[in-house]
Structures are given as C-alpha cells and as structure tokens.
Amino acid sequence: MSTSAGGYPAPISASAGARVPWTVWACTSASILIAIGLYWDISWHETIGRDSFWTPAHLLIQAGGLLTALVCAMTIFSATFQPNSVARTTSVNVLGFRGPLGTFIAAWGGLAMVTSAPFDNWWHDAYGLDVKILSPPHILLATGIAGIVWGGLLLTAAEMNRAAGAQRARLQRLCLLLGGFVIVHSMILRLEYTNKVLLHSSLSYVSLGIGLLVILEAPARAAQHRWARTIMAAIYSVFTLLMLWILPLFPASPKLGPVYQPIDHMVPLPWPILLVVPAFVLDLLWPMFEKAPRWQQALFGGVAFMAVLVAVQWPFATILMSPVARNWFFHPANYPYFTPPNAATVRYVFVKVDANAMAFWRGMGIAFAASAASMWLGIVFGNWIKKLQR
Amino acid sequence: MRKLLPLLFILLLPLSTPAHVNSPDVYFDGLAGPYHLLVTVKAPAVVPGIAQIEIRSADKDVDRIEVLPLKMVGAGAKMAPSADVAQRSISDPQSYHGQLWIMARGSWKVQITARGARGSGELDVPLPAISTNTPGMQKSLGVLLSLMGLALVAGIVGIVGAAGREADLTPGQQPEPARKKRGHLREAIAAVIVIVILISGDRWWKAEAATISRLNYHMPHVQTQLLSGNVLHLQLDNPNSQERNRFNFLMPDAIVMDDLVPDHNHIMHLFLVRMPDMKSFWHLHPQPTAGTQFTQTLPPLPAGHYRVYADIVHANGFPETQISEMDLPAISGAALNGDDSGFADSAATDKTAQLADGYRMVWEQDSSPLKAQKAIWFRFRLEDKDGKPVQDMENYMGMAGHAVFMSNDGNIFAHVHPAGSVSMAAVNIAEGMPAAHDMSKMNSTMDAKPLAGEVSFPYGFPKPGDYHIFVQVKRAGRVETGVFSAHVP
Numbered sequence: 001m002s003t004s005a006g007g008y009p010a011p012i013s014a015s016a017g018a019r020v021p022w023t024v025w026a027c028t029s030a031s032i033l034i035a036i037g038l039y040w041d042i043s044w045h046e047t048i049g050r051d052s053f054w055t056p057a058h059l060l061i062q063a064g065g066l067l068t069a070l071v072c073a074m075t076i077f078s079a080t081f082q083p084n085s086v087a088r089t090t091s092v093n094v095l096g097f098r099g100p101l102g103t104f105i106a107a108w109g110g111l112a113m114v115t116s117a118p119f120d121n122w123w124h125d126a127y128g129l130d131v132k133i134l135s136p137p138h139i140l141l142a143t144g145i146a147g148i149v150w151g152g153l154l155l156t157a158a159e160m161n162r163a164a165g166a167q168r169a170r171l172q173r174l175c176l177l178l179g180g181f182v183i184v185h186s187m188i189l190r191l192e193y194t195n196k197v198l199l200h201s202s203l204s205y206v207s208l209g210i211g212l213l214v215i216l217e218a219p220a221r222a223a224q225h226r227w228a229r230t231i232m233a234a235i236y237s238v239f240t241l242l243m244l245w246i247l248p249l250f251p252a253s254p255k256l257g258p259v260y261q262p263i264d265h266m267v268p269l270p271w272p273i274l275l276v277v278p279a280f281v282l283d284l285l286w287p288m289f290e291k292a293p294r295w296q297q298a299l300f301g302g303v304a305f306m307a308v309l310v311a312v313q314w315p316f317a318t319i320l321m322s323p324v325a326r327n328w329f330f331h332p333a334n335y336p337y338f339t340p341p342n343a344a345t346v347r348y349v350f351v352k353v354d355a356n357a358m359a360f361w362r363g364m365g366i367a368f369a370a371s372a373a374s375m376w377l378g379i380v381f382g383n384w385i386k387k388l389q390r
Numbered sequence: 391m392r393k394l395l396p397l398l399f400i401l402l403l404p405l406s407t408p409a410h411v412n413s414p415d416v417y418f419d420g421l422a423g424p425y426h427l428l429v430t431v432k433a434p435a436v437v438p439g440i441a442q443i444e445i446r447s448a449d450k451d452v453d454r455i456e457v458l459p460l461k462m463v464g465a466g467a468k469m470a471p472s473a474d475v476a477q478r479s480i481s482d483p484q485s486y487h488g489q490l491w492i493m494a495r496g497s498w499k500v501q502i503t504a505r506g507a508r509g510s511g512e513l514d515v516p517l518p519a520i521s522t523n524t525p526g527m528q529k530s531l532g533v534l535l536s537l538m539g540l541a542l543v544a545g546i547v548g549i550v551g552a553a554g555r556e557a558d559l560t561p562g563q564q565p566e567p568a569r570k571k572r573g574h575l576r577e578a579i580a581a582v583i584v585i586v587i588l589i590s591g592d593r594w595w596k597a598e599a600a601t602i603s604r605l606n607y608h609m610p611h612v613q614t615q616l617l618s619g620n621v622l623h624l625q626l627d628n629p630n631s632q633e634r635n636r637f638n639f640l641m642p643d644a645i646v647m648d649d650l651v652p653d654h655n656h657i658m659h660l661f662l663v664r665m666p667d668m669k670s671f672w673h674l675h676p677q678p679t680a681g682t683q684f685t686q687t688l689p690p691l692p693a694g695h696y697r698v699y700a701d702i703v704h705a706n707g708f709p710e711t712q713i714s715e716m717d718l719p720a721i722s723g724a725a726l727n728g729d730d731s732g733f734a735d736s737a738a739t740d741k742t743a744q745l746a747d748g749y750r751m752v753w754e755q756d757s758s759p760l761k762a763q764k765a766i767w768f769r770f771r772l773e774d775k776d777g778k779p780v781q782d783m784e785n786y787m788g789m790a791g792h793a794v795f796m797s798n799d800g801n802i803f804a805h806v807h808p809a810g811s812v813s814m815a816a817v818n819i820a821e822g823m824p825a826a827h828d829m830s831k832m833n834s835t836m837d838a839k840p841l842a843g844e845v846s847f848p849y850g851f852p853k854p855g856d857y858h859i860f861v862q863v864k865r866a867g868r869v870e871t872g873v874f875s876a877h878v879p
Contacts, residue, residue: 049471049491049493050491089561089562090561092552092553092555092556092557093552093555093556094545094548094549094551094552095544095545095548101549101552101553101557104545104548104549104552105549108542108545108546108549111538111541111542111545112542114538115535115538115539115542118531118534118535119535122527122528122531125436125525126436126524126525126526126527126599126602127436127524127598127599127602135598136591136594136595136598139591158557162561253471253472254471254472255471255472255474255491256459256471256491256493257458257459257460257461257466257470257471257493257498258460258461258465258466258493258494259466259469259470259471260465260466260469261469262469337471338493340465341465384558387558388557388558389557389558389559389560389561390556390557390558390559390561
C-alpha cells in the first residue's frame with residue numbers, strides 16, 4: 001500500500017491495478033468480526049450470563065466498529081484534504097467532506113455503534129441488565145452494524161461497477177461475501193421470531209417476509225452473478241452451521257441465577273433457516289423472469305420465494321423438533337440456562353401463535369405480501385446499486 | 391452436616407426493602423459450619439443488578455469464602471450457577487468482599503460457603519430482591535449522546551442527499567442543477583423520516599421506562615379501622631400484584647396475599663408507635679380472620695397519632711412491611727396477653743432504661759461515635775436492682791430478644807433480631823425447613839438459650855439522624871421493653 005506525501009493513505013483508484021482497496025478489506029473483515037462477535041455474545045449470554053464490557057465477544061464487535069470507522073475516516077480525510085487526488089473524482093460530497101459513498105455509510109455506522117455503547121451502559125444501570133435483544137440501544141447498535149456492512153457492500157459495488165476483468169471478478173466475489181454477511185446480521189435480528197417452536201405459526205414467516213428479500217435481491221442484482229442468491233444464502237448457512245458446531249465444543253456453565261437448565265457447554269444459536277433452497281430456486285428461474293416488468297418480477301419472485309421457503313422449512317421444523325434431531329449435528333437444545341422447565345422449547349412443543357385457522361391464513365397472506373413488497377424494494381435498490389460509481 | 395441455625399439472617403435489603411422501611415442494608419450474624427460470620431449485604435437499587443456482599447469472619451482460620459445466588463423455592467432453587475470467590479481484604483484478612491448479580495425480582499437466597507482449617511460450612515441467607523427506583527440520565531451523558539445523535543442525523547441526511555445527487559455519476563462528472571435540486575429534496579425527505587423515527591424511538595423509550603416503573607416495588611399501605619369493642623381491623627394491601635411479565639423468561643415472583651406463613655410463631659407482627667413523642671410503643675400479633683383481613687383487640691393504650699407497621703412473610707420467603715398511620719382514642723381494653731407487649735408511657739434514655747421492679751436495661755456502648763451504614767453490635771445488659779446481671783431471662787418468641795430501630799420521623803423502621811435483620815421464617819425456608827419451624831427448640835452453638843442477662847443485635851443505621859431503639863426481652867414470664875435514643879451524626 002503506498003502513501004501520499006502528506007502521510008495519508010494513497011487515494012483509491014480504479015486504475016491502480018488488480019488491487020482491492022484496503023477500505024473494502026477493512027469493511028469485509030469488520031463485517032465478519034462483528035458477525036462472529038454477535039453470535040458469540042448471544043451464546044455467552046445464554047450460557048454464562050454474566051459479562052463485562054471487555055469480553056472477547058464484545059472486543060470483536062468493538063474492533064470491527066473501530067476498524068471500519070478509522071479506516072473510512074482516514075479515507076474521507078485523505079480525499080477531502082487532497083484536492084488533486086484521484087479519489088476526488090470518485091467521491092461524493094457529504095456536508096463538505098469527500099469520499100466514496102460507502103465509506104460515509106460505514107463511518108456513520110461506526111459512529112452509531114460507538115454512540116450506542118454509553119447509551120446501552122446507562123440503559124443497564126437504569127433499567128437493569130437487558131434480557132431481550134430488541135431495546136433502543138440495541139437497535140442503535142444494529143443500525144450501526146448495518147451501516148458498516150452495507151457501507152462495505154456499496155463501496156465494493158461502486159469499485160466493481162468501475163472495474164473490469166479479473167479485478168471485477170474479485171470485487172464481485174467480495175460483494176457476494178458481504179451480501180452473505182448482510183443476511184447473517186439481518187437474521188440475528190429475527191432470531192426471537194424464528195425460534196423452532198414458532199416455525200408452524202405464521203409469525204415466523206411474516207418476520208421472514210419483512211425485508212429479507214431486500215437484502216437478498218439487491219446485492220444479487222448488483223453482483224450480476226448467475227448464482228448470486230444461492231451463494232449469499234449459502235454463506236449465511238455455512239457461517240451459522242460452523243458456529244452451531246464449533247461453539248458447543250467449549251465447556252462453560254452459568255455464572256448467573258436462576259439456573260433452570262443444566263448447561264455445561266456454550267449454547268449455540270439455532271440451525272439456519274433454509275433460505276438457501278428458495279434462493280436457489282430464484283436463481284434457477286431467474287432467466288425466465290429477468291425480462292418481465294418490475295412488478296411482475298416482484299410478485300413472482302416474492303411469492304415463489306415464500307412458497308418454497310414454507311414448503312421446505314415447515315417439514316424441516318418437524319424434524320428439528322423430533323427425537324431424530326437430538327444430536328450434535330442439529331443441536332436443537334439451543335435454549336438458555338434461564339429457560340423455565342415448562343417452556344415449549346424445552347418440551348419440544350410447537351407454540352400455536354395463531355388463535356385459529358383464519359388468523360393463520362391471514363398471517364401467511366401478510367407474509368406473502370411482505371415478501372413481494374420486499375422483492376420489489378430489492379429490485380429497485382439492486383438496480384440503483386448497479387449504477388453506483390462512487 | 392450443616393447445623394440448623396436459628397439465628398441466621400442475612401438480610402439483603404434494597405433501598406426500600408420490603409421487609410423494613412427504608413432500611414436497605416442487610417445485617418446477618420450466623421454460622422457457616424464451624425465458622426462465625428457477620429454478613430452485610432447492599433442490594434441493588436435496580437433488579438437485575440449487583441448486590442455487594444461484605445463478610446467478616448470472627449475466626450482467623452477461614453481460607454476461602456464463596457458466594458452464589460439461588461432462588462428460595464421452586465425450580466431455580468435446585469441448580470446453582472458457578473460460585474464467586476469473595477476477595478479477601480488486604481487490610482483485614484478476616485474480611486471478604488463479594489459481588490453477585492441478582493437477575494430477577496423476587497425471593498432469593500445467598501449461599502455462602504466458608505472453607506478453612508476446620509473443613510467447610512455453608513450458610514444460606516434470604517434475599518428479597520426488588521427494584522425501587524429508576525434513576526434518570528446524568529446531564530453530561532445526555533449532552534454527549536445528544537451531540538452524537540445530532541452528528542448521526544446530519545450524517546444520514548447528507549448521505550441520502552449525496553446518494554441521490556452524485557453516487558451514480560461517472561468519475562469526474564459534476565452534478566447539474568437538476569440533480570442538486572433532487573439531492574436537496576431527498577435530504578428534506580430523509581430529515582422528515584429521521585425525525586419520525588426519532589419520535590417513534592422516544593415513544594418506545596418512554597413505554598419501556600413506564601413498564602419498568604410499574605414493576606418497581608411500591609410500599610403497601612395496610613388499611614386500618616378501629617371497630618367497637620376496641621378491636622383494630624386491618625386489611626392488607628397489594629399494590630404490586632399487577633406486575634406484567636416484561637421478560638419472556640425471567641419471570642419476577644408474583645406477590646399474592648394468600649400465601650402468608652408464620653414468622654417466629656405469628657402470621658403478622660404489628661407495631662404501633664405514637665408520634666411524635668414515641669413514648670407509647672406496642673408489639674402485637676393480630677389474628678387472621680378472612681382473606682387478607684386481621685383483627686387485634688387493643689390493650690389499654692393512650693390516645694394519639696400512631697404509626698403502624700405490619701410485618702408479614704410470604705411462602706417463598708419474601709417479607710413485607712405494610713405501613714399506615716391512624717389516630718387512636720384512649721383505649722381501656724383487655725390487658726396484654728400471649729406474646730403481645732408494649733408500654734404506654736416511657737421516654738427514651740441514652741444508656742440506662744428503667745424497667746419494672748427496679749430492673750434496668752443498660753446499653754453497652756463503646757466510645758466510638760455511631761456511624762451510618764456501618765455494621766456494629768448493639769449490646770444490651772439486663773440488671774437487677776442491685777446491678778447484678780439477670781439470670782432468668784427467657785426466650786421471647788424463640789429468641790433472646792427483639793429490637794426495633796426507628797427514625798424519629800417514622801420513615802425508617804427495622805425489626806431486628808439477635809442474628810440480624812432477616813425474617814426468621816425466610817431463614818427457615820432458605821435452610822429447607824418449614825417456615826414455622828420452632829426456633830426455640832433449635833440446637834445451635836449460638837444463643838438458643840440466651841446468655842445470662844445480655845442480648846445483642848447486629849445492625850447499621852441507613853443514614854444520619856435521630857433514632858429510637860426499642861429492645862424487648864422476657865424475664866419472669868413478662869416482656870420488658872427498654873427504649874433508647876441514638877444520634878447518628
């Protein structure tokens with residue numbers, strides 16, 4: 001990596017040879033570090049309970065945020081204060097500062113993460129230790145993480161759109177990798193709604209219908225790879241499975257009470273939702289509908305995705321709940337130490353969220369509609385990313 | 391094997407303990423096997439939160455002390471989390487400090503394991519855990535977060551504008567005016583959306599805060615009414631019954647009123663203290679009649695404005711003190727009977743209280759001044775008219791004595807025993823015994839039979855001020871009450 005006379009990193013240049021910009025590497029590394037940190041942290045809370053600001057899981061998340069914020073800030077300062085730099089030509093103007101759009105989004109994400117830390121700390125002191133994922137400080141943190149991951153994705157896409165040949169192929173692969181981790185982060189937020197005991201209720205599918213296809217479709221369109229959706233869904237699945245199999249290898253026990261379940265190893269997060277199957281179907285059928293009007297693509301894609309997902313996830317949920325799955329491979333016993341003995345997940349009993357058949361079908365209708373709407377948004381967003389140059 | 395310890399009280403008092411009134415710290419003196427420990431616990435103001443535990447061993451041969459939290463009853467009482475090792479103090483090797491996370495409101499116990507030259511021993515201490523208040527945000531933090539928030543809002547608006555204006559331009563191309571205008575329009579829309587999001591976020595925050603506030607412990611106010619025949623009628627209150635389960639899995643213990651258990655022989659211990667002179671003091675034991683109602687035939691007592699404190703204990707070991715105030719006329723009722731006790735007109739003294747038949751109760755104080763939040767032993771000696779220690783003290787409700795520490799304005803009240811300030815019923819439950827286990831039949835190396843003429847109580851005043859200490863012992867079949875004044879600078 002070369003540096004300019006002023007000591008700042010050399011500006012990003014599309015014609016700098018077959019070299020991936022270091023900001024892209026930084027954002028990619030940060031996305032992966034943060035994903036590992038988040039999975040590890042949730043597992044930590046479900047197994048050990050007690051943590052501090054400086055646990056390894058927290059350090060990974062913080063490192064990812066800091067790395068991105070610093071690297072992007074340096075890039076922005078370099079582009080802003082070097083008027084003749086090549087980076088100027090491939091920069092946007094945000095409040096007088098210059099830099100690639102993706103770096104601003106990633107830097108913004110880093111700032112949001114840093115802001116969420118003292119907010120979360122105060123929240124614990126005022127309202128007690130958090131025992132659910134979705135609280136205002138956590139949403140700010142999640143928004144910050146989304147900024148980093150999407151910032152990295154847009155940065156990579158802009159580079160890719162200006163690149164050609166081997167450089168483009170390299171950036172395309174990074175796009176798909178980042179897209180896969182966008183899915184990982186999005187699915188973490190849906191964990192409370194996609195617990196195995198809820199997979200025979202419409203609630204899970206409504207949750208999966210809202211927004212998932214935006215983050216699957218947009219990067220896939222931008223990457224323009226024949227099997228983009230499948231690859232991204234496969235990255236999410238492989239990451240989740242690796243965490244599912246690796247975490248329980250480590251012995252651990254609760255350090256907080258009340259302890260309702262005997263736990264002697266790190267509790268992993270659940271088996272991945274089978275997104276890879278509908279993603280594969282969409283990729284397979286893509287040539288059939290790529291020329292259709294946008295609204296038809298959205299309708300067909302959204303409905304097909306959700307239909308295939310329900311068709312595979314529903315029976316798979318039955319397998320997950322059955323004695324046949326109670327082994328290290330499926331590891332369905334991924335409930336925390338504080339799960340009461342009579343909880344559905346401990347008894348392997350489905351929870352019927354829908355009061356009756358009408359409620360179920362109404363919910364499923366919402367799921368399909370949300371899926372189609374998300375597909376439409378994904379198409380619009382993906383088409384915009386394809387045009388990104390800065 | 392653990393010995394049964396009648397005087398084991400570890401009181402984990404939150405800021406507004408349910409077991410007393412505004413006397414948050416817990417003082418407990420007991421045996422962990424062969425080791426004599428004095429335990430002080432400062433409970434968290436917010437639960438989930440951290441309890442601070444101070445332990446002082448009277449013996450020098452303790453090597454290690456471990457602490458862990460358990461629910462008192464139910465599934466959470468069966469499996470324990472890993473124990474924490476208490477840190478030994480550098481300046482005093484017999485003192486240890488530990489911390490425990492208390493994760494749900496309700497009835498807990500702290501299990502203390504002491505290990506040393508004489509083996510190991512265990513001590514179970516009841517811990518009622520509640521949230522009492524919700525602190526606000528410090529101004530400096532609020533300013534910092536606001537500034538960072540402003541930067542985030544400005545940033546996202548600028549980013550949206552830039553995305554619409556320039557992001558799809560080829561390198562080197564400048565945006566024409568129409569694009570710039572479009573960029574500003576998108577910035578305006580983004581600003582509106584961000585403001586809507588912030589307003590929604592603020593409403594969400596307020597909703598969460600309101601839910602938390604509803605789950606804070608509210609002091610119950612017992613309803614009192616004087617009926618004909620000098621009968622006092624009491625109706626228990628339960629302002630904490632409407633708790634919603636905010637958490638999916640950490641359920642707070644519900645507080646209900648149909649699960650009361652006797653605490654040292656009585657379902658309710660009722661204290662009446664005339665204010666402001668505090669010269670009329672009564673310790674009575676109302677009988678339950680129906681549901682949450684109790685009646686008490688009042689003894690002869692002078693007219694006045696009385697503070698009422700009703701101590702009860704629930705089946706899961708959770709104690710409460712329900713409070714009230716009432717004006718009573720002069721009562722010329724039936725004489726005291728059973729365990730009921732009190733006096734109609736007795737002023738506090740600094741050191742020596744005159745009792746019946748020339749007997750005296752002497753407060754043995756050392757020269758060091760009283761200090762708030764410091765655990766000390768309050769020792770009282772009973773003497774006959776010749777100044778000799780009394781030899782015929784008896785158990786009063788299974789103990790050497792009972793004490794009430796009360797601030798002169800009535801806002802601080804603690805009902806304390808020789809082992810400390812916990813409920814004895816809760817101690818029994820913590821030890822796995824029935825709540826109503828007869829303490830007087832306990833076999834213990836500690837005062838099952840009172841020392842001749844002396845009783846002592848571990849306690850620490852919660853804050854500076856003026857207090858009355860009412861000390862009750864029994865001799866020759868009669869309960870004697872000495873009253874002392876204390877000034878805590």
